[in-house]
Each structure stands twice: as C-alpha cells, then as structure tokens.
Amino acid sequence: MSSTHARLAFASALVLLASLALTGAGSPARERFERWIVQHGRTYGDDHEKERRFGIYLRNLDFIEGFNSMGLSSRVTDNKFADRTNDEFKSMYLGLKKTGGEEPGPGRRSLSSDEGVIESRAPSGEVDWRKHGAVTKVKDQGSVVRIARSSNSSSFLLPEVIKAFEKRTNPLSICSCWAFSAVAAVEGINKIKTGKLVPLSEQELVDCDTRGADQGCQGGWFTDAFAFVHDNGGLDTEQDYPYSGDDGSCDPAKLRRRTAFIEGYKNVTANSEPALERAVAGQPVAVAIDAGDMSFQLYSGGVYAGPCGVELDHGVTVVGYGGEGGEKYWIVKNSWGSDWGEDGYVRMKRGVGGEGGICGITLVAAYPVKE
Incomplete structure (x- = not known):
C-alpha cells in the first residue's frame, strides 16, 4: 500500500468513527444526501435501494473528508x-x-x-x-450498462437502470x-x-x-x-x-x-x-x-x-x-x-x-x- 493510500485509509477511518452516530433522520449527512438527490435528479426503485445508496454516499463522504484533510494538490467532492x-x-x-x-x-x-x-x-x-x-x-x-440481467454482478445496478436496459428505451x-x-x-x-x-x-x-x-x-x-x-x-x-x-x-x-x-x-x-x-x-x-x-x-x-x-x-x-x-x-x-x-x-x-x-x-x- 502506498503512503498516500495508507494515510488516506487512516484519515477515513477516523472520520467514519466520528460520523456513525450522525446518520439518522434529520442528521446533517441525511439532509445533505436529500439535497444531493434533488441536485442530481436521482431516483431509486424503492426505500431499500435508497438506504443502500445512502450508505454508499456516507462512506464516500468519509473518503472525501479524509482525502481533503491531507493537504494534497487536488480536491474531491460529492459529485454525481x-x-x-x-x-x-x-x-x-x-x-x-x-x-x-x-x-x-x-x-x-x-x-x-x-x-x-x-x-x-x-x-x-x-x-x-x-x-x-x-x-x-x-x-x-x-x-455503461454492459451487464446482462442474468449476470451475477447485476445486483449492484440501480433498479431503474436494469429496467431501462431490458427495455432499451432510454439513451443508456x-x-x-x-x-x-x-x-x-x-x-x-x-x-x-x-x-x-x-x-x-x-x-x-x-x-x-x-x-x-x-x-x-x-x-x-x-x-x-x-x-x-x-x-x-x-x-x-x-x-x-x-x-x-x-x-x-x-x-x-x-x-x-x-x-x-x-x-x-x-x-x-x-x-x-x-x-x-x-x-x-x-x-x-x-x-x-x-x-x-x-x-x-x-x-x-x-x-x-x-x-x-x-x-x-x-x-x-x-x-x-x-x-x-x-x-x-x-x-x-x-x-x-x-x-x-x-x-x-x-x-x-x-x-x-x-x-x-x-x-x-x-x-x-x-x-x-x-x-
């Protein structure tokens, strides 16, 4: 593991520990995610998928805070x-x-x-x-949607993406x-x-x-x-x-x-x-x-x-x-x-x-x- 990766992993772990209790309804992270959804026009197939995506978003926020705290020459953010x-x-x-x-x-x-x-x-x-x-x-x-519906890996695709892939009606x-x-x-x-x-x-x-x-x-x-x-x-x-x-x-x-x-x-x-x-x-x-x-x-x-x-x-x-x-x-x-x-x-x-x-x-x- 490179020194940059090691420092980043340590910084992200500290941020994650500090944020575990701050993810419930009305929390800053939850509100930020809701604003992000509106900003990027994101929709999810059901509440379960939305919660799963929130978990990923939260882990990415941890990464963002850890990376930006290292004083490197580039920055990251919660983009699309x-x-x-x-x-x-x-x-x-x-x-x-x-x-x-x-x-x-x-x-x-x-x-x-x-x-x-x-x-x-x-x-x-x-x-x-x-x-x-x-x-x-x-x-x-x-x-890209390169994964067929029957693929073992297709479970990570958003439900609306899978549906569009099957119908081939959206400009995927x-x-x-x-x-x-x-x-x-x-x-x-x-x-x-x-x-x-x-x-x-x-x-x-x-x-x-x-x-x-x-x-x-x-x-x-x-x-x-x-x-x-x-x-x-x-x-x-x-x-x-x-x-x-x-x-x-x-x-x-x-x-x-x-x-x-x-x-x-x-x-x-x-x-x-x-x-x-x-x-x-x-x-x-x-x-x-x-x-x-x-x-x-x-x-x-x-x-x-x-x-x-x-x-x-x-x-x-x-x-x-x-x-x-x-x-x-x-x-x-x-x-x-x-x-x-x-x-x-x-x-x-x-x-x-x-x-x-x-x-x-x-x-x-x-x-x-x-x-």
Missing part, C-alpha cells in the same frame, strides 16, 4: 458519482480496450515518426488549445471514452487546419467502427478510431449523427457524409513527457490513463497527483499544459460532462518521475494527421 461504489463506477464509466498489440489492419494509416512533423515543434511553457478555439464544449458519454450511455478522446483530437486538428471548429460524431464511431478493439458498448481504442476515420474518408458531424448513448445500427447514408477527414495518425514516443509536450504543442492529443481510483471518480479541482497506477482504462484528450505556483500540469478534457471536475476538465500533474508519468499518461498517446 457519489452514490456509486468505486467498483460500480469503474464498471460503468471506464471502457478503454487495447488492441492487444495488433498491427494496423489493411488500409490503416499509422504514420512512422519521420512522416510526422508535430513532435519536432519546440514546446512553449504553456499551451491551451481552448484559447485558440480548437476545443469543442465538454461532452458527456454517460455510463456506454463505455465510449475511446470515441470521445479520438473525436476531440480530430476536432482539434480540423480546426487548426481549416479554421472551422465543427463538433463531430462519436455515435458514428460507436455504431459503425467495429473492427479491432472498437466494439461500441463494449469499449474500444482511439487509434482504431483514427484508422476508421481515415479509411472511411472522414467523419460526420455531431448535429447530423447525434450521440444517443447506446449501440445502434450504422447509418450508411450518414456514413457517407464526410465532414472532417485525416491522412492518418501518429503515435507519440512512449514513456516520454518531452515527446508528449511536443505533440500537444502542435494539437490536441488522445491519451490513455488509469482513472480507476476513488480520488479520480470524485475529483473536483486542483492538480491531480494520484494516487493512481498505470492500468490504462480510460481515454481522454490532452488539450494543453501549463503551471501554477511551481506545479506543472496537463490540461485534460474528459467526457463525463461539465459537472465533473473543473468544468469537465482535470489538471494532471506534469513532470512526474518514473515510468508512465501521472496515471500512465505518457504510455500510449496518439494524434491524427491532417495536411
């Missing part, structure tokens, strides 16, 4: 994920699935290092592609982070090269890109998404092919509406912060990170420095980097809505020694190439 256990959260929101070392398939366009020019660009002390109008608004992939969200990270990078280079910022379609990737690791609701990988955009001759707009948050049938007519195209993609030199800085100096870059810790689930602001490992389970997009008070950071666009983190973004510590950078951010990174 606060009634989920960490295991539930990881199952519902993290869906990066690597190709397993496959070489690019026929027609795929992974450019070799001497074909790319971005990494030769000298990085400056600060880059923020939002200020250059190359980043669309933060989108929301929603959550999916493990589509791979599509969002790829699309954000394509949107960025398209703006840089054409001068037009056009929101593009994640749903087209979810519905139509089923080769390699990309399997819609079952997760995917952003370089396979780049390859699809290249092979298809482009990607449709979000307005024309809007996000539904569910697997659907590929629309062949919309598949032929190619608004933004790329020549291919380029992998950033692995395990190198300078290489990632050079790439981000040229355009937004898709990266893989380990986002599975409770401190990431409930992140609300500051420079995130973990705890985290290098089990890459989430695709995001680095849209810049900077520093504040001697603390260097990456500016990372997430796909969990603007009500998570810093208006949908997370600043992640830059200048980290050891393999992978913070949460493995330098292990796998790639960007689309457009002439």
Whole structure:
C-alpha cells in the first residue's frame, strides 16, 4: 500500500468513527444526501435501494473528508458519482480496450515518426488549445450498462437502470471514452487546419467502427478510431449523427457524409513527457490513463497527483499544459460532462518521475494527421 493510500485509509477511518452516530433522520449527512438527490435528479426503485445508496454516499463522504484533510494538490467532492461504489463506477464509466498489440489492419494509416512533423515543434511553457478555439464544449458519454440481467454482478445496478436496459428505451450511455478522446483530437486538428471548429460524431464511431478493439458498448481504442476515420474518408458531424448513448445500427447514408477527414495518425514516443509536450504543442492529443481510483471518480479541482497506477482504462484528450505556483500540469478534457471536475476538465500533474508519468499518461498517446 502506498503512503498516500495508507494515510488516506487512516484519515477515513477516523472520520467514519466520528460520523456513525450522525446518520439518522434529520442528521446533517441525511439532509445533505436529500439535497444531493434533488441536485442530481436521482431516483431509486424503492426505500431499500435508497438506504443502500445512502450508505454508499456516507462512506464516500468519509473518503472525501479524509482525502481533503491531507493537504494534497487536488480536491474531491460529492459529485454525481457519489452514490456509486468505486467498483460500480469503474464498471460503468471506464471502457478503454487495447488492441492487444495488433498491427494496423489493411488500409490503416499509422504514420512512422519521420512522416510526422508535430513532435519536432519546440514546446512553449504553456499551451491551451481552448484559447485558440480548437476545443469543442465538454461532452458527456454517460455510463455503461454492459451487464446482462442474468449476470451475477447485476445486483449492484440501480433498479431503474436494469429496467431501462431490458427495455432499451432510454439513451443508456456506454463505455465510449475511446470515441470521445479520438473525436476531440480530430476536432482539434480540423480546426487548426481549416479554421472551422465543427463538433463531430462519436455515435458514428460507436455504431459503425467495429473492427479491432472498437466494439461500441463494449469499449474500444482511439487509434482504431483514427484508422476508421481515415479509411472511411472522414467523419460526420455531431448535429447530423447525434450521440444517443447506446449501440445502434450504422447509418450508411450518414456514413457517407464526410465532414472532417485525416491522412492518418501518429503515435507519440512512449514513456516520454518531452515527446508528449511536443505533440500537444502542435494539437490536441488522445491519451490513455488509469482513472480507476476513488480520488479520480470524485475529483473536483486542483492538480491531480494520484494516487493512481498505470492500468490504462480510460481515454481522454490532452488539450494543453501549463503551471501554477511551481506545479506543472496537463490540461485534460474528459467526457463525463461539465459537472465533473473543473468544468469537465482535470489538471494532471506534469513532470512526474518514473515510468508512465501521472496515471500512465505518457504510455500510449496518439494524434491524427491532417495536411
């Protein structure tokens, strides 16, 4: 156990002992939970489920108070994920699935290092592609329901989620982070090269890109998404092919509406912060990170420095980097809505020694190439 985890466990235990007698009707914690329910529009199937969720919420409050008492560079809060256990959260929101070392398939366009020019660009002390109008608004992939009703693990799903899954009438969200990270990078280079910022379609990737690791609701990988955009001759707009948050049938007519195209993609030199800085100096870059810790689930602001490992389970997009008070950071666009983190973004510590950078951010990174 890391020293941060050990300190956090001790702090959380102290907070839990102090709060056990303060959870009844009319207690501050109960009232806070009721306000949280209203704020996030949460409903539960019955009183038993509500009480179970309150118990989880209470344990997460203990974690929040313990974490924030440690004086770290990031903060956590009872955000919209606060009634989920960490295991539930990881199952519902993290869906990066690597190709397993496959070489690019026929027609795929992974450019070799001497074909790319971005990494030769000298990085400056600060880059923020939002200020250059190359980043669309933060989108929301929603959550995933990948577990069949008969699964032994389905008991943790909210009753209303199970019902919606069975009926497939609600726009259930999916493990589509791979599509969002790829699309954000394509949107960025398209703006840089054409001068037009056009929101593009994640749903087209979810519905139509089923080769390699990309399997819609079952997760995917952003370089396979780049390859699809290249092979298809482009990607449709979000307005024309809007996000539904569910697997659907590929629309062949919309598949032929190619608004933004790329020549291919380029992998950033692995395990190198300078290489990632050079790439981000040229355009937004898709990266893989380990986002599975409770401190990431409930992140609300500051420079995130973990705890985290290098089990890459989430695709995001680095849209810049900077520093504040001697603390260097990456500016990372997430796909969990603007009500998570810093208006949908997370600043992640830059200048980290050891393999992978913070949460493995330098292990796998790639960007689309457009002439």
